[in-house]
Amino acid sequence: MPRPTRTASKSRRAYHHGNLRRALLDEALATIRAEGVEGVTLRDIGARLGVSRTALYRHFADKRALLAAVATEGFRMLRERLVAAWEEGNRGDDAFHAMGVAYVQFAVDNPSHYRVMFGGFVDAQARDPELGTEARGAFQALVDAVVALQRDGVFLAEDAVLMSTHTWALVHGVAMLAIDGQLPGPADVDALMRYSFRRLRTGILVNTGTSRVACAPG
Amino acid sequence: MPRPTRTASKSRRAYHHGNLRRALLDEALATIRAEGVEGVTLRDIGARLGVSRTALYRHFADKRALLAAVATEGFRMLRERLVAAWEEGNRGDDAFHAMGVAYVQFAVDNPSHYRVMFGGFVDAQARDPELGTEARGAFQALVDAVVALQRDGVFLAEDAVLMSTHTWALVHGVAMLAIDGQLPGPADVDALMRYSFRRLRTGILVNTGTSRVACAPG
DNA sequence: ACCTGAACACCGTTCAAGT
DNA sequence: ACCTGAACACCGTTCAAGT
Numbered sequence: 001m002p003r004p005t006r007t008a009s010k011s012r013r014a015y016h017h018g019n020l021r022r023a024l025l026d027e028a029l030a031t032i033r034a035e036g037v038e039g040v041t042l043r044d045i046g047a048r049l050g051v052s053r054t055a056l057y058r059h060f061a062d063k064r065a066l067l068a069a070v071a072t073e074g075f076r077m078l079r080e081r082l083v084a085a086w087e088e089g090n091r092g093d094d095a096f097h098a099m100g101v102a103y104v105q106f107a108v109d110n111p112s113h114y115r116v117m118f119g120g121f122v123d124a125q126a127r128d129p130e131l132g133t134e135a136r137g138a139f140q141a142l143v144d145a146v147v148a149l150q151r152d153g154v155f156l157a158e159d160a161v162l163m164s165t166h167t168w169a170l171v172h173g174v175a176m177l178a179i180d181g182q183l184p185g186p187a188d189v190d191a192l193m194r195y196s197f198r199r200l201r202t203g204i205l206v207n208t209g210t211s212r213v214a215c216a217p218g
Numbered sequence: 219m220p221r222p223t224r225t226a227s228k229s230r231r232a233y234h235h236g237n238l239r240r241a242l243l244d245e246a247l248a249t250i251r252a253e254g255v256e257g258v259t260l261r262d263i264g265a266r267l268g269v270s271r272t273a274l275y276r277h278f279a280d281k282r283a284l285l286a287a288v289a290t291e292g293f294r295m296l297r298e299r300l301v302a303a304w305e306e307g308n309r310g311d312d313a314f315h316a317m318g319v320a321y322v323q324f325a326v327d328n329p330s331h332y333r334v335m336f337g338g339f340v341d342a343q344a345r346d347p348e349l350g351t352e353a354r355g356a357f358q359a360l361v362d363a364v365v366a367l368q369r370d371g372v373f374l375a376e377d378a379v380l381m382s383t384h385t386w387a388l389v390h391g392v393a394m395l396a397i398d399g400q401l402p403g404p405a406d407v408d409a410l411m412r413y414s415f416r417r418l419r420t421g422i423l424v425n426t427g428t429s430r431v432a433c434a435p436g
Numbered sequence: 437a438c439c440t441g442a443a444c445a446c447c448g449t450t451c452a453a454g455t
Numbered sequence: 456a457c458c459t460g461a462a463c464a465c466c467g468t469t470c471a472a473g474t
Contacts, residue, residue, distance in 0.1 A: 020438090042467065052440050054468080063467065118398055125399065135400070155422050159413075163422055165401070166388075166414045173391030180336055181343065182353070183383070195377075196384045203421030204373050204381055238457090260448065270459050272449080281448065 021059040023049055028070050036112045068128040074117040075134040081106050082141040093154055097197050100171050107175035239277040241267055246288050254330045286346040292335040293352040299324050300359040311372055315415045318389050325393035
């Protein structure tokens with residue numbers, strides 16, 4: 001396949017002439033990974049790319065737009081992980097658990113990136129429609145799994161969105177506590193996830209409800 | 219009761235001579251409420267208090283220490299709300315639900331403050347021991363309720379800390395989604411909380427487990 | 437179109453100096 | 456002890472100017 005007629009040129013870097021946006025995104029993400037969001041400065045990113053510190057404004061409205069793009073990419077990655085876990089687990093009950101584990105694992109592996117995704121971008125979503133689209137896409141992966149499990153009679157036949165949001169809140173909560181260091185140790189993340197998903201399925205209440213009263217005890 | 223021998227003095231503000239720390243804390247919190255964390259600048263706070271912008275360093279090591287103190291106060295407030303909900307609800311099953319509602323309500327009422335409390339202060343806890351103490355105190359209010367409900371045979375007699383952490387993760391997740399605007403509307407917060415607590419108690423799984431197989435269907 | 441470089445209006449923090 | 460004011464080393468963003 002012939003490359004575009006554009007020559008390789010004498011520019012010091014390959015990301016000139018069109019892929020500077022991509023390079024800015026990659027550099028921002030690398031910095032976020034290494035130092036957290038507060039380590040991201042437009043000057044450093046420009047310098048690291050051998051580019052003026054104002055070159056960024058050709059591709060992003062401002063710093064927040066850059067971070068919104070990073071967040072958008074995060075949701076895209078997250079959705080891929082969720083879908084992969086669901087499909088590789090053969091779309092059953094265990095696969096649902098695997099999705100939850102994959103979700104928390106993504107947060108633990110990319111804590112700073114995850115934080116940018118949920119860093120109070122209430123209006124970032126309004127400013128950057130693609131962010132909302134991608135976030136909804138990741139959520140949809142969860143809804144799809146819930147719907148499938150409801151169809152198969154594994155999960156209760158309730159409002160799938162409500163059930164999915166409930167599940168999302170749980171894994172989101174576990175993820176946040178994990179990356180915030182609120183859990184004693186890293187081994188506790190696994191233990192909590194195992195417990196949480198068991199109880200997500202069966203609840204924490206002692207079984208004295210109407211559905212059991214009709215049964216003989218034992 | 220006689221006031222301390224310190225005179226009212228001619229100082230323009232009452233918070234000189236000992237309560238500047240308190241004033242700094244209040245001013246920081248007010249700014250956080252009004253503009254979010256990123257609106258907090260030491261210069262503005264100093265100016266608003268009629269004090270040099272470096273006066274703060276007499277009471278806090280740096281800006282992060284100030285924010286850690288704000289977070290500490292947040293956990294103290296949160297614990298009070300939780301305990302109040304638990305006791306006013308007469309320490310029963312409904313009171314547990316009320317605690318959850320109070321938790322989410324605190325986050326919704328004080329979104330920026332709540333975010334400071336969970337803003338990735340992994341090591342802030344190490345730097346500021348009081349923060350960890352107060353955070354653990356709020357969590358303990360939840361554990362106490364779980365233990366009481368287990369004693370009364372309402373909740374499963376499992377590891378109370380694990381069960382509490384599971385519950386905490388759920389309400390934390392709901393709270394984060396709510397203040398992040400990830401939920402369609404404010405009415406959905408209530409609906410989600412009702413659903414989530416019902417399912418926290420009873421689970422989302424169809425009841426075909428061993429305990430029900432023994433029963434006649436229907 | 438794309439990038440530059442100087443300039444502007446901000447930051448947190450340090451430190452010698454005052455009382 | 457407590458506070459000040461100048462100074463330092465940073466920020467994001469704007470804008471006229473270059474190619």
